[in-house]
Amino acid sequence: MSIERLLKAQKQENQEIVGAILGDGSHPDANYTIEHHFSSTNFERLEKAAVDAFKSGFEVNDAEEMELEDGSVIYCFDAVASHKLEVELLDQACEALLTLAAKQKVDYDGWGTYFIDENGDEVRDDEFEDEDDIIH
Template sequence: MSIERLLTAQKQENLEIVEAILGDGSKPDAEYTIEHHFSSTSFDRLEKAAVDAFKQGFEVNDAEEMELEDGSVIYCFDAVAQHKLEVEILDLACEGLLKLAQKQKVDYDGWGTYFIDENGEVRDDEFDDELDDGEDISR
């Protein structure tokens, strides 16, 4: 899929996720921790992507090795940012990260965040897994 199509789909997904989180009552003016997910079967490529994400201003988590159901191994990391849950900010970040993923030949697996209640408390139910109604909002 072309980068333009990926970006168009990601922008639509960004809008849907933000609307879902805020529609469920998450605090609109809070600072959110946004975790952008990357994966690859090549540790070297993933490492280069992590360096590029760091250069773009993201905090980068250590890479983890994961074994898939079929026995194959992938490596993954998160590029983390803190900001308000605004579609425009997410669209810009995703554009840069999708281009980074394409350049380094790794997978950009979308982003996730956590629900923040009216008291500013973060709840454990991560919003890149599933919404309360069962709608999958992860990439």
């Protein structure tokens, strides 16, 4: 799929996710930790993508190795930013990161964040009672 088609689909998803998070009562004026997910079967390509994300101003966590159900191995990392949960900001970041992923021939797997309660505290995955309440 072309970058334009991927970006169009991602922008639609951005609107839906932001609407769902805020609709569930997450704090609208808080700064959110946004984790953009990358993966690849090629560690060297993933490493180059991580360097590019870092140079673009994202905090980059260490790459992890994951074994898939079929026994194959992929590598993944998150490029992390902190900002308001605004569709325009997410659209800009996603466009830059989709372009970066295409350049390095790795997969951009979307983004996730955490619910922020009325006190401004993040509610992490392990604090949810129901797996269906986790936001990605």
